[in-house]
Amino acid sequence: MNSLVMGLVLGAATIWGAVWTLPDNNLHVVVCDVGQGDAILVSLGTNQMLIDGGPDNSVLGCLARHMPFYDRQLEIMLMTHPQADHLNGLNFVAERYSVSYFIRSNVANTTVGFKKLIQVTAQVPQNFVTAGETIKISDGKTSVNFKIIWPTAEFVQQNSDRAVDLNDFGVSGILTFDSFDMLLTADADSRVEPAEIATRLLKEVEILKVPHHGSKTGMLPAWLDLVSPQMAVISVGKNNRYGHPTREALDLLSSRHIKTFRTDQNGDVEIISDGTKWRYNLQYGN
Amino acid sequence: MVLVGLFLLGLRIWYLRQEKFQYQVGQRVRITATVRGESIKVYQKLYLVIEEIAIEIPPSISVEYGDRLAITGTLISSVVKVKSAQFGLLQPHFQVIAHQQSVLAGVYKIRQRLIQGLTRWLPVDEAALDAGILLGGTEDMSSQLKLAFRRTGLSHIVAASGYNVTVVAGWTMLLFTRWFHRRLAIILGIGSIVLYVLLAGVTAAVVRAGIMSSSAWIGQLWGREADSLWLLGLAGWVMLMVNPAYASDIGFQLSMAATAGILWFRPAGDLWTSLAAQATTIPLILHHFGSLSVIAPLANLLLLWLVPPIMQVGAIGLVIGPVNWLVWPMLKLMTTTVIWLSSWSWSSWQVGQLSWWWVGAYYLVVILIGQIAKLKFQNYNSKL
Numbered sequence: 001m002n003s004l005v006m007g008l009v010l011g012a013a014t015i016w017g018a019v020w021t022l023p024d025n026n027l028h029v030v031v032c033d034v035g036q037g038d039a040i041l042v043s044l045g046t047n048q049m050l051i052d053g054g055p056d057n058s059v060l061g062c063l064a065r066h067m068p069f070y071d072r073q074l075e076i077m078l079m080t081h082p083q084a085d086h087l088n089g090l091n092f093v094a095e096r097y098s099v100s101y102f103i104r105s106n107v108a109n110t111t112v113g114f115k116k117l118i119q120v121t122a123q124v125p126q127n128f129v130t131a132g133e134t135i136k137i138s139d140g141k142t143s144v145n146f147k148i149i150w151p152t153a154e155f156v157q158q159n160s161d162r163a164v165d166l167n168d169f170g171v172s173g174i175l176t177f178d179s180f181d182m183l184l185t186a187d188a189d190s191r192v193e194p195a196e197i198a199t200r201l202l203k204e205v206e207i208l209k210v211p212h213h214g215s216k217t218g219m220l221p222a223w224l225d226l227v228s229p230q231m232a233v234i235s236v237g238k239n240n241r242y243g244h245p246t247r248e249a250l251d252l253l254s255s256r257h258i259k260t261f262r263t264d265q266n267g268d269v270e271i272i273s274d275g276t277k278w279r280y281n282l283q284y285g286n
Numbered sequence: 287m288v289l290v291g292l293f294l295l296g297l298r299i300w301y302l303r304q305e306k307f308q309y310q311v312g313q314r315v316r317i318t319a320t321v322r323g324e325s326i327k328v329y330q331k332l333y334l335v336i337e338e339i340a341i342e343i344p345p346s347i348s349v350e351y352g353d354r355l356a357i358t359g360t361l362i363s364s365v366v367k368v369k370s371a372q373f374g375l376l377q378p379h380f381q382v383i384a385h386q387q388s389v390l391a392g393v394y395k396i397r398q399r400l401i402q403g404l405t406r407w408l409p410v411d412e413a414a415l416d417a418g419i420l421l422g423g424t425e426d427m428s429s430q431l432k433l434a435f436r437r438t439g440l441s442h443i444v445a446a447s448g449y450n451v452t453v454v455a456g457w458t459m460l461l462f463t464r465w466f467h468r469r470l471a472i473i474l475g476i477g478s479i480v481l482y483v484l485l486a487g488v489t490a491a492v493v494r495a496g497i498m499s500s501s502a503w504i505g506q507l508w509g510r511e512a513d514s515l516w517l518l519g520l521a522g523w524v525m526l527m528v529n530p531a532y533a534s535d536i537g538f539q540l541s542m543a544a545t546a547g548i549l550w551f552r553p554a555g556d557l558w559t560s561l562a563a564q565a566t567t568i569p570l571i572l573h574h575f576g577s578l579s580v581i582a583p584l585a586n587l588l589l590l591w592l593v594p595p596i597m598q599v600g601a602i603g604l605v606i607g608p609v610n611w612l613v614w615p616m617l618k619l620m621t622t623t624v625i626w627l628s629s630w631s632w633s634s635w636q637v638g639q640l641s642w643w644w645v646g647a648y649y650l651v652v653i654l655i656g657q658i659a660k661l662k663f664q665n666y667n668s669k670l
Contacts, residue, residue, distance in 0.1 A: 006595065013615035057410070061428050064409030069614055072406060096405045096413075112348060 021068040027144050027177040029271045031209060032062035033263040033283065036237030036244070037085035040184060040209065041066055042146070042175060045139030049076040049146070051184060053089025060092055062268055065283075075100045075137065077124075079117075080171040080186035082109035087117055094120045102126045103135065105151055107160050107169045129171060130156060131199050142275070148173040149201040150188050167212060168192050174205060178275030181205040183227055187212040193223040202226055206278055207271055210234045210253070210260075214245025219252060231259045231280065233271075238264045291523055299530050309338060309361055309373055316358045317341075320386060321351050333371075337531075340364055340371035347380050352391035354384040393484040397421060400485075400604050407603070407610035412617040415444065416610070419593060420600050422446025422486045431621060434628035436575075439564065439582025443593060445537065446486035448495030448545060453597055454482045455499045472503045490525070490538035494545070497521035514549045518542070536574050543567045550656065560586040569648040572640040581633035589623060592616050 023045050032039040034054025039062060042049040048067060053059045077099045079087055091113065093099070102121045106128040108114065129135070130153040135146040150172040159168070170186030183205045188196070189212040196202060208229035211218045213236045232253050236244045245262065253260045261269045267283025309315075319336045332343040341357060343349055359375035400421065405413040414427035424432050424444050435441045458478040462471035483496040498517045505512040522542055525532050532538040547566030553559045564582055572578060579585075596616050603610035627633055 006599075007612070010599065010612040010615060014611050017615055017618065057426065058428070060410035060426075061430075064411060067409075069409050069412070069618070070611060095402065096410070116348075 018068065018070055023068065025142065025274070027175075027180065027273045027275070028066065029175065029182060029207075029273075030062060030066045031233045031235050031263055031269045031271075032059055033267040033269075034058045034062065034089060034235070034237075036213065036240040036242070037089070038080070038186065038209075038213075038235045039086075039089055040235075042137070042144065043067070044137050044142065044144050044177075046071055047075045047137050047139050048073075049078060049135070049137055050074050050090075050093060051078045052080055052086040052186070053077075053091070053093050055085045055088050057089060057092040059089035060096065063093070063097070065268060066270070072096075073098050073100065076135065077102050077121075078135075078171065079104040081105060081166050081169045082107065082111075082114045082117075083166050083187070084111060084113055086186070088113045091117050091120055094124070099124050103129055103171075105129065105169045105171050106156055107166065109166065131201060135173075142177075144175060144177045146173045146175050146184075147201065149183075149199060150192060150196050152195070152199060155192075155195065165191070170211075172196070172211075174201075174203065177273055180273040180275055180278055182207040182209070182271065183229070184209045185211040189215060190217045190220045190223070193220045197223060197226060204228045206230050206273075208232045208258075210245070210249065212244075213240075213242070214249035214262075215242065216246045216248050218246075218249050221252065224252060224256065228256075229258055231261070231271075233269045234260065234262045236262055236264050295523060295526055298527055299533075311361050311363050311373070313361045314358070315361055315375075316356060318354065318356050318383065320354045321349055335371050338372040339375055340373070341375045341378050343380075344378075349380070349382075350385070351394045352386045352388060353382050354386055356381045356383050390484065390488075393481070394487075397485050397487070401426075403604065403607065404610060407607050408614060408617065411621050412614060415617050415621060416596065416600050416603070416613060418444030418446075419596050420450075420604065422450070422489060422492065431625065434624045437577075437579060437581075437628040437634040438585040438624055439579030439634075440585050440589065440624060442540075442544070442563075443589075445491060446489060447491045448498070448541065449593075450486065450597070451479060451482065451492055451495035451499055453594075455479055469507060472507060475503060476500045490532055490535050491541035493525060494518075494521045494538070494541050497524055498545075515546070518545050518549060536570070539570050540567050543570055556590050557583070557587050560590060565652065566649075569640060569645040572637065573642065573645050574639070576637060576639040578635045578637050579633065580635055581627055581630070585624070585627050585633075588627075589620055592620055596620075 023043065025045070028041075028043040030041040032041060032054065035056070035058060037054035038052040039054040039059040040051040041062060042051065043066065046068070048071075050063070074093065074097045077090060077093065079090060079102070082104070094117065099121065102124045104126070129148050131148050131150055133148050135148070137144050137146070148171060151169050156169065167187035167189065168191055170188035172183070172185045172188050175182045175184060181203070185208070205227055206229060208227055208231075210232050214234045234245045234249075250260070261280070261282060263269060266285055269283075270281040272279055272281060317336055317339070321334065333340045334343060334349065335341075339361070341359070349355065357375065357378050357380055359378040362374045362376050364371050364374045401417045404416050405426065407413070408416060410426060411428055411431050414424060415431070418424050418427070422445055427444070435444060455475060458475045459471060462474045466474065479496045479499055483492045486492045498514070498521045501517055501520060502512055525538065543566040544563035547562045548559055551562040551565070553562040561583060568578065596613055599609060599613045603613050
């Protein structure tokens with residue numbers, strides 16, 4: 001009898017908890033606070049796309065904060081490029097969540113973390129993407145598109161077996177939800193930005209995820225003016241050994257009067273859009 | 287008998303001193319050891335602790351339970367505080383010599399499986415808390431929550447403790463006495479306690495409780511009721527004889543002190559039990575960590591009642607996955623409350639580390655007060 005009452009009470013609490021965390025109809029993009037690295041969660045309804053996983057298991061905390069507790073499925077896991085600060089966390093994610101698709105650029109690495117990830121995701125359908133392709137996330141009524149702008153198929157073909165910086169392969173794209181656009185850039189920085197411009201896939205966006213944690217070689221002024229965001233987010237760790245974000249990057253953003261938030265100061269930076277208007281929500285310092 | 291016991295213990299420690307290797311900074315060493323526990327995470331880095339040396343494991347190397355390792359490097363004085371390590375190892379070179387299959391490694395695999403099962407149903411911190419309450423350990427817990435548990439004086443909840451062993455012992459006896467003869471039930475009960483101790487990672491607290499429960503049962507087989515304080519002394523003595531290094535294990539010290547406090551004061555009710563345990567562990571916590579959780583009594587009062595139902599439903603959840611969603615509301619309530627309580631600036635005071643002399647003086651005063659209270663109580667009784 002006692003255990004029946006307890007079961008009913010707990011059942012009711014669980015259901016209330018589930019109702020309380022029921023998702024809305026807006027697009028939510030969370031630039032997760034994962035220390036020095038990238039992890040970005042894109043949610044529409046109960047569908048999620050996780051772009052990169054950060055350097056360790058702190059991405060799990062971000063998923064816990066921004067996904068309903070009963071949702072144990074990630075529809076898409078995307079790895080921009082196989083470097084530790086973008087991929088190691090994906091190992092923890094793949095062990096705990098069921099992943100429907102694993103998408104990445106066709107380039108490998110020799111690290112233990114990368115080999116483990118390939119092992120852990122062996123049963124997950126995988127796709128390589130290149131510029132011009134679009135990933136579509138739909139919840140039935142509305143949909144959000146992620147149009148890949150980099151790397152181009154030619155670039156991957158010409159450079160994948162050469163000793164090119166893996167950052168140059170970073171999958172970048174524009175997330176579009178009706179009239180709202182956000183550019184996600186991975187670590188692809190000023191070395192490839194002229195080529196990005198040449199693809200003619202870049203356009204003006206509302207929000208920019210700053211390339212390469214705000215490194216010195218992050219943004220060309222011409223590239224930034226083409227993208228011309230109203231707000232920028234830098235995914236960066238406290239006291240990191242690279243000195244990110246650099247004075248140069250911050251000055252360039254402030255010279256264009258672009259409101260800038262940083263995950264080392266603001267924690268998770270969440271952007272919410274209904275397709276026309278957008279707003280942001282910070283973990284710290286709202 | 288007590289004197290003989292102490293003499294033997296002294297002999298054991300003296301013998302250990304003789305065979306102990308003297309480490310020196312700058313020495314080039316080659317260590318061979320078998321991995322027999324968790325690696326420890328400090329500021330995103332993994333460490334193995336071998337005797338007094340904390341060795342950083344580079345991210346490019348994966349070390350598994352049961353691996354026999356040969357590690358070479360140069361001794362330096364310890365940079366980070368990992369357990370009681372005095373030394374670190376500069377540029378360690380790892381080599382896995384062999385992988386030993388053992389019962390322990392097998393049980394450890396089961397532990398990992400069980401915890402992994404939880405992590406597929408629950409968000410990371412709730413899964414880590416559930417695993418901590420059921421099996422002990424905080425491996426996957428975010429540093430924020432770990433700190434919150436420490437600041438609120440609730441870390442004992444996530445360290446598999448004597449309480450867990452008592453619960454396991456109670457459950458198994460309830461089941462086994464229904465089916466078997468009492469003698470067989472006790473033997474099976476001891477077997478399941480040993481299994482639980484292994485599953486909980488053979489930490490000092492569960493070993494202590496395991497020895498106490500088992501020896502109480504064996505006493506019953508012989509028809510003897512044993513005094514619990516004596517059993518505690520016996521458990522401590524056996525552990526130190528087998529491994530004198532327990533003496534410097536913080537978990538061992540806290541577990542012995544807390545149990546002694548509870549058995550000696552004989553408190554009634556949850557609140558008084560946790561207060562009794564706090565009264566005898568405070569000087570040790572001050573000695574090792576230098577901080578005093580002011581909010582601990584309130585935090586324990588608010589949250590301890592959640593532990594038994596989490597254990598009951600959580601244990602079912604280890605086997606039947608969806609049941610974990612019924613545990614979730616309780617886990618979420620606990621994580622939210624702990625973080626809320628610890629966010630108050632006054633919930634934990636940094637008072638500086640106490641020397642062993644003060645720890646000794648504290649216990650002397652506690653014992654004196656206790657004895658006087660007992661004498662008064664007896665006088666009062668005899669006058670009636």
